[in-house]
Amino acid sequence: MARAATTTDAFNAVAEPRRRQILDLLAQGEMPVNDLVEVLGLAQPQVSKHLRVLREVDLVRVRDEGRQRMYRLNAEPLKPIHDWLRRYEQMWNERFDLLEQVLDELKEDDDGSDD
Known part of the structure; x- marks a missing residue:
């Protein structure tokens, strides 16, 4: 193409x-x-x-x-680019939120193993 x-x-x-x-x-x-x-x-x-x-x-x-x-x-002609990227920004934010949850769980597990 x-x-x-x-x-x-x-x-x-x-x-x-x-x-x-x-x-x-x-x-x-x-x-x-x-x-x-x-x-x-x-x-x-x-x-x-x-x-x-x-x-x-x-x-x-x-x-x-x-x-x-x-x-x-x-900057007005950049708006379609921004709108298109916004979908991916949401996806990455969701993934970072999940990663943060996993890291928090790992930290809790690590803190609990010191007892």
Whole structure:
């Protein structure tokens, strides 16, 4: 099965680790492309390419401020990812709760054997 283009939805766009790094940085606040280049240690064309993909799925918004282009996170397209992951979060929480019960039982057994 062919993989969907990275510009079709947020799931595909965030599959790339560098784009997730960009989103993490923009979650801290609006940044110009030059700051992103400096922090990421990538060439400006590489960062711009990632920003273009993120803009095409509406995860990033851009505005001109003088001679700079300012980028900011638009988290709304991440909601379907969050909703999808929530099911797995519930499953893991249930498993951790069961593990905690087992550990508590083992601790009680161990504490009781000291008598």
